[in-house]
Amino acid sequence: MRYLVSGALTGLFLALCASAAAPASEPRGTVVIGSITCFRIRVPDRGQSVQQRVDFIQDQAPKFLGGDPVQVTIRSVGKRQHIDLNGEFVVAVTPEDARATGYKSPAALAPIWRSALERAFLLSSARPTAPTGPPDQ
Secondary structure, rough: OOOHHHHHHHHHHHHHHHHHHOOOOOOEEEEEEEOEEEEEEOEEOOEEEEEHHHHHHHHHHHHHHHOOEEOOOEEEOOOOEEEEOEEEEEEOHHHHHHHHHHOHHHHHHHHHHHHHHHHHHOOOOOOOOOOOOOOOO
């Protein structure tokens, strides 16, 4: 019996050590541009899973990295706020996104996501242009 308990405790100890040594990864749904963590997408949208939404953003971003000016804008589309990079759609901020993050509306959350994207492009060697006005433009 002592060998059984000893073996079980040793196995538990080794499992805990292995999990502690594993590298910490970003939470599911985290958008990363270059090496900059921008924001987390927490809910699916219109048939796209959280991961599909993240993948779309991260597939679009490389087109805008590397030095050319990047203009990040927000436009209202019904109850949603669409964030565009140089006029190309990159992500929709939905009422569900706002609720999942504790914001009252997509219009309140969209400027935060836009700022995070602008910062990521700036720090990743792209040069964002100056914001053009209120967040609803």
